[in-house]
Amino acid sequence: MTDSSSASRGHGLRRDIDLLEALASDEAQNAGGLGVVRLAQLVGREKTQVSRALKALAAEGIVERDPDTLEYRLGWRLFSLVARTSESRLVRVAEPVMHTLSADLEETSHLCVLSDREVLTLLSVSGHSFRVHGWEGRGVPAWRLSAGRVLLADATPDELYVRFGTTGEMPVQDLWTLIQDARRQGYARVSEEFEEGLVGVSAPVRDFRGRVVAAINISAPKARLGERLDEAGRTTARAAARVSSLLGWEPRRTPLLRARLT
Known part of the structure; x- marks a missing residue:
């Protein structure tokens, strides 16, 4: 040539x-x-x-x-190629950011994704001797976790009804309110809602289209993290934004959710 x-x-x-x-x-x-x-x-x-x-x-x-x-x-082929590589790229890009986050907060961080009604943990990085046991590969109902609330940030009310309307675990109206609170704040927080003595915060990771594809979560005993939960939320949100940037997200392209729950 x-x-x-x-x-x-x-x-x-x-x-x-x-x-x-x-x-x-x-x-x-x-x-x-x-x-x-x-x-x-x-x-x-x-x-x-x-x-x-x-x-x-x-x-x-x-x-x-x-x-x-x-x-x-x-076209379909372009998105197919992206889909085939997105999860492995997500883990590869997120891991070093999570190491820094866990070291800064001295707490365990988790990279989570949504699977139907459940949150799955792809990766856990420890920044402390305390470890939340057995999370990787384990599914947990999304409405019970801060990670679930940010992973559902792009869902419309109709989608929430289809996904959770028959579970009876949490009224969809209440879940919608929690999701919107997390959207406005930039992170979600829970305090002993999933497990007694356990608190956590989560922030959304977006892909190049602006869609939420994962959540970075920090979980720890309330005795250690409870008083600095909002500080941890803001720090986690910055880490998640860093991962989003590495995936090609630009804030101006984030879609606005216009649907309203009636």
């Missing part, structure tokens, strides 16, 4: 990336897609060139075209 052909291919890849970034923009996400004319304006290229590039990307599943509006959006 000659230097000129390599440069040409590299330039073509750069132009394709420009198109993908335009389709990932706030404008495209809010509109549900963009047409060829608008994309050509955004990337500064001829409409015919953009049309050819989009057709090639669509043939590979990297973008998709709405048959009704004829507008383009990011």
Whole structure:
């Protein structure tokens, strides 16, 4: 391969990336897609060139075209590739941040994800001799944990009813209130709600789309952490924001939840 052909291919890849970034923009996400004319304006290229590039990307599943509006959006294959690597990347990115957090607070931190109605712990990092036993891989009802309340931050009221409305454990109205409190504060806190003598705080980790994909949790005996629970919450929120940033999240892209519980 000659230097000129390599440069040409590299330039073509750069132009394709420009198109993908335009389709990932706030404008495209809010509109549900963009047409060829608008994309050509955004990337500064001829409409015919953009049309050819989009057709090639669509043939590979990297973008998709709405048959009704004829507008383009990011495609299934791109999201499939992201999904396959997201969990391992999440753990890899979060672990060093959690080590720092656990050392700063001298408490155990946990990386948690949502699985249906339960919270699962992917990783625990100890910053103290005290360990919350047996958490990794163990599922706990989401409504009982601070982690569950931040992991449900993007849920609509209807989704909460579908997921928890028949459990009878906690009225959905009460759960909604707790979730909104956590959203406003930037972290959730519990004090002996899950286990006597145990307190905890959790903050959300967001991916590049602004969606909550995990929670970082700090749990400890009330005798040791109870009086500094809000301080721990703020510190945990900063750590979670750091992980979110490493995953590509920009605060301005965080979606606003507009649904209301009636």
